[in-house]
Amino acid sequence: MSLNRKPIPVNDAVASVLENITLTGTEVVSYLDAHGRILANDLVATHDVPLFTKSAMDGFAIRARDSEGAGGDNRIPFKVVEEVPAGATSDYELQPNEAFRIMTGAEIPESADTVVMFEQAKETGEGFTVRKTFTPGDNIAMQGEESEKGDIILEKGALINPGTVAVLATFGYSEVEVFKKPEVGVLSTGSELLDVNDPLVRGKIRNSNTPMILAQLKRAGIEGKKYHLQSDDLDTLYENIKSMLEEVDIIITTGGVSVGDYDLLPKIYDKLGAEVLFNKVAMRPGSVTTVSRLGDKMLFGLSGNPSACYSGFELFVRPAIQAMMSSEKVHAPFIDAELDEDFTKPNPFTRFIRAEIEYDGGKVYAKPSGFNKSNAVTSIAKSNGVIVLPGGTRGFEKGDAVKVMMTDVTSGADEFGVE
Numbered sequence: 307m308s309l310n311r312k313p314i315p316v317n318d319a320v321a322s323v324l325e326n327i328t329l330t331g332t333e334v335v336s337y338l339d340a341h342g343r344i345l346a347n348d349l350v351a352t353h354d355v356p357l358f359t360k361s362a363m364d365g366f367a368i369r370a371r372d373s374e375g376a377g378g379d380n381r382i383p384f385k386v387v388e389e390v391p392a393g394a395t396s397d398y399e400l401q402p403n404e405a406f407r408i409m410t411g412a413e414i415p416e417s418a419d420t421v422v423m424f425e426q427a428k429e430t431g432e433g434f435t436v437r438k439t440f441t442p443g444d445n446i447a448m449q450g451e452e453s454e455k456g457d458i459i460l461e462k463g464a465l466i467n468p469g470t471v472a473v474l475a476t477f478g479y480s481e482v483e484v485f486k487k488p489e490v491g492v493l494s495t496g497s498e499l500l501d502v503n504d505p506l507v508r509g510k511i512r513n514s515n516t517p518m519i520l521a522q523l524k525r526a527g528i529e530g531k532k533y534h535l536q537s538d539d540l541d542t543l544y545e546n547i548k549s550m551l552e553e554v555d556i557i558i559t560t561g562g563v564s565v566g567d568y569d570l571l572p573k574i575y576d577k578l579g580a581e582v583l584f585n586k587v588a589m590r591p592g593s594v595t596t597v598s599r600l601g602d603k604m605l606f607g608l609s610g611n612p613s614a615c616y617s618g619f620e621l622f623v624r625p626a627i628q629a630m631m632s633s634e635k636v637h638a639p640f641i642d643a644e645l646d647e648d649f650t651k652p653n654p655f656t657r658f659i660r661a662e663i664e665y666d667g668g669k670v671y672a673k674p675s676g677f678n679k680s681n682a683v684t685s686i687a688k689s690n691g692v693i694v695l696p697g698g699t700r701g702f703e704k705g706d707a708v709k710v711m712m713t714d715v716t717s718g719a720d721e722f723g724v725e
């Protein structure tokens with residue numbers, strides 16, 4: 307095993323992962339379980355929306371021409387002949403100056419073409435008067451004005467959001483074909499690792515990577531499979547990874563990918579005959595992140611250091627999962643922000659810094675969210691994004707324009723956004 311690894315640029319590494327994924331198949335799920343899934347077919351309108359021409363307001367349905375000449379002191383009277391609440395219909399033929407009392411959402415009877423809102427009418431004993439000339443179509447939602455039968459509402463590969471679920475229900479799709487989620491297993495390696503309830507003993511620490519990655523998977527809509535902690539023993543690690551390969555599509559391991567005596571993952575990939583796509587990325591943290599492929603399985607060897615592990619997942623695993631599910635949009639959103647703190651130390655590698663992203667006065671500000679080393683864990687907790695500083699010979703100063711990878715778009719704001 308060579309100690310001299312050749313670093314590749316981050317974007318090449320991401321591209322290589324995406325080129326090597328295997329697409330999942332499809333499955334049919336209930337529309338109630340479809341949120342967060344990816345459409346496997348175009349979503350086609352089975353009817354017009356609105357389905358029928360309907361009242362957009364509570365009021366009176368009239369023939370607009372009967373209101374001609376109304377205005378100023380000239381009030382025109384109407385007689386109410388029938389009531390049409392939402393859900394009801396009427397085939398009654400309006401005669402001059404007759405009206406239906408109609409509610410929002412009710413089908414407009416054939417003979418009416420306008421709705422007078424209650425607020426625009428003055429009620430009388432047998433009906434109401436108006437002092438405005440109405441135009442056909444006023445206060446009416448026309449059949450098909452939003453979409454027509456046969457329209458493609460969303461294309462294959464689109465993410466199903468709550469609005470999509472509403473659209474599925476609108477068109478009577480109680481089931482929908484979506485791309486299957488890959489099965490993902492998570493295994494942390496390291497003889498120094500203890501489980502959360504184990505008493506601390508000298509030289510050992512608790513395993514924080516497995517639960518962190520399971521949570522990152524959850525954030526990506528995946529229920530990962532937790533595997534037992536592994537001590538740094540080649541044979542048992544090999545056997546365990548071999549049996550994981552029978553059970554999952556993606557194996558995420560943490561730790562053991564560097565060049566230490568007990569960093570066993572490189573040996574495991576070799577022994578398995580896996581194709582190593584890269585084992586060094588020109589980035590910090592996580593430069594030793596290693597991704598390999600064995601048939602249609604992907605093995606993500608994330609660095610053991612928590613911050614490196616975290617960004618390794620967001621940079622490589624999350625997009626790979628999205629791509630396997632044929633998502634149209636596999637990457638986290640990257641936005642432009644202003645650096646809120648100096649970062650003077652130059653570094654030849656692209657740096658990813660866990661950060662607090664804040665919006666203020668129409669601007670986006672990004673500042674490191676705490677202790678910034680590969681072994682940091684608390685700064686991850688305080689972050690909702692990751693600052694990207696390109697590699698090079700210069701440092702960065704407060705006020706510089708930087709890119710930010712948004713990792714948590716649900717982290718909220720401390721103020722309501724409308725003044």
Ligand SMILES: Nc1nc2c(c(=O)[nH]1)N[C@H]1C(S)=C(S)[C@@H](COP(=O)(O)OP(=O)(O)OC[C@H]3O[C@@H](n4cnc5c(N)ncnc54)[C@H](O)[C@@H]3O)O[C@H]1N2
Pocket residue numbers: 494495496498499511512513514515516560561562563564565566569591592593594608609610611612614680681
């Ligand atoms: N001679 C060199 N040494 C190291 C290099 C190098 O290039 N040459 N790279 C360093 C960098 S950078 C990193 S990052 C680490 C990567 O190490 P590994 O991915 O092999 O991970 P481990 O050695 O297993 O652990 C590193 C560190 O992280 C802690 N850790 C591991 N797993 C967990 C876990 N599940 N929960 C919490 N913390 C964990 C572990 O105790 C170590 O402190 O290598 C450098 N060395």
Ligand code: MOO
Pocket residue numbers: 589590591592593594595609611614680
């Ligand atoms: O892989 Mo290390 O995290 O570059 O610091």
Ligand SMILES: [Mg+2]
Pocket residue numbers: 561562563564565566568569610
């Ligand atoms: Mg190591």
